Amino acid sequence: MPVQDAHTTILGLFRVAGDGYVSGAQISRALGVSRTAVWKKIEGLRLLGYGIEAVPSKGYRLQDTPDVLLPAEVASDLGTKHIGREVVYFAETDSTNLRAHELGKAGAAEGTVVLANSQTAGKGRLGRQWCSPAGVNLYASVLVRPPVAPRYASQLTFLSAAAVARTVAGTGKLPVTVKWPNDVLIGGRKVAGLLNELDAETERIHYLVLGIGVNLNMTADQFPNDLRYPATSVLLASGHRVSRLDFTRCLLRNLDSLYGLYLARGFGPVLEAWQEYFDLTGRTVEVDYQDRRVTGVVAGLDGDGALLLKLADGTRERVLAGDVRPLE
Numbered sequence: 001m002p003v004q005d006a007h008t009t010i011l012g013l014f015r016v017a018g019d020g021y022v023s024g025a026q027i028s029r030a031l032g033v034s035r036t037a038v039w040k041k042i043e044g045l046r047l048l049g050y051g052i053e054a055v056p057s058k059g060y061r062l063q064d065t066p067d068v069l070l071p072a073e074v075a076s077d078l079g080t081k082h083i084g085r086e087v088v089y090f091a092e093t094d095s096t097n098l099r100a101h102e103l104g105k106a107g108a109a110e111g112t113v114v115l116a117n118s119q120t121a122g123k124g125r126l127g128r129q130w131c132s133p134a135g136v137n138l139y140a141s142v143l144v145r146p147p148v149a150p151r152y153a154s155q156l157t158f159l160s161a162a163a164v165a166r167t168v169a170g171t172g173k174l175p176v177t178v179k180w181p182n183d184v185l186i187g188g189r190k191v192a193g194l195l196n197e198l199d200a201e202t203e204r205i206h207y208l209v210l211g212i213g214v215n216l217n218m219t220a221d222q223f224p225n226d227l228r229y230p231a232t233s234v235l236l237a238s239g240h241r242v243s244r245l246d247f248t249r250c251l252l253r254n255l256d257s258l259y260g261l262y263l264a265r266g267f268g269p270v271l272e273a274w275q276e277y278f279d280l281t282g283r284t285v286e287v288d289y290q291d292r293r294v295t296g297v298v299a300g301l302d303g304d305g306a307l308l309l310k311l312a313d314g315t316r317e318r319v320l321a322g323d324v325r326p327l328e
């Protein structure tokens with residue numbers, strides 16, 4: 001049995017036992033290996049950071065679970081239909097999006113998730129960088145193969161933003177909003193960034209990589225000084241640490257249910273879910289295009305998710321891409 005499967009089996013027995021002990025005999029039966037081999041597997045889990053007490057007459061008891069994102073732990077009993085059936089984990093990598101592209105080109109299944117403990121070259125949009133310190137945040141890339149034309153790829157940005165916003169909101173009573181069209185904010189500060197990348201031919205998407213970075217337990221001194229927007233983490237905003245494992249599992253479930261809706265009923269329900277966190281309707285915003293800037297009042301969104309602005313001269317403008325900033 002591969003080491004990871006053995007670890008999953010043992011952790012499963014601990015989960016069932018709760019605060020109680022699991023005997024060496026029980027584990028050896030479940031794994032089909034000798035008691036000495038059981039001891040080695042327990043040592044392996046200890047090396048990963050699990051605190052396991054061993055009492056000769058009783059067996060083993062789990063005292064402490066590290067906040068690591070082992071694929072087996074992330075994927076076990078996830079109950080999802082599309083997302084997270086395959087989970088790949090790196091202690092360190094340059095960018096989970098680059099790893100996901102490799103997997104996508106090699107034919108990896110839809111729903112494959114790449115996770116990293118840290119990134120040495122985390123990517124933002126337009127060549128910018130995403131600060132990715134080890135052990136505190138979530139860095140994930142999710143591979144999907146939606147059966148839609150490439151021109152609809154931006155709909156998936158709303159999908160991942162809605163899933164992230166829902167998951168962050170689920171960690172506590174936090175003022176979570178989405179910034180059009182991506183970025184998730186708490187109290188106006190950026191807590192998550194999204195980078196979706198497409199591999200397609202004219203009429204067909206090969207795959208999309210949904211890149212998701214969420215600041216979970218990052219402390220103030222871990223942020224770079226020259227941020228484009230004010231930023232925060234769930235810890236800074238709420239005062240509470242979040243389990244990266246629990247958050248990741250919850251996010252994958254939220255992504256899965258929205259993706260299921262998207263496949264069954266199209267973009268409508270996804271945009272609706274996203275709009276629960278959109279608070280700019282009726283507000284005056286400034287939109288920065290590459291070459292010009294306009295100011296207007298947000299009238300709402302159209303069915304494609306484009307931002308509808310009413311300008312001072314009474315004309316309307318439909319914004320498909322640009323940097324949007326509320327003015328008041």
Ligand code: BT5
Binds near residue numbers: 183
């Ligand atoms: C984004 O870009 O917001 C997309 C970030 C996507 C990151 C994920 S992590 C997993 C996956 N793998 C990757 O390699 N990337 C994805 P953008 O809107 O361009 O914002 C980038 C800007 O945000 C930077 O120029 C900084 O000013 C700021 N920034 C950098 N790190 C940050 C952080 N951890 N939290 C908040 N702001 C940050």
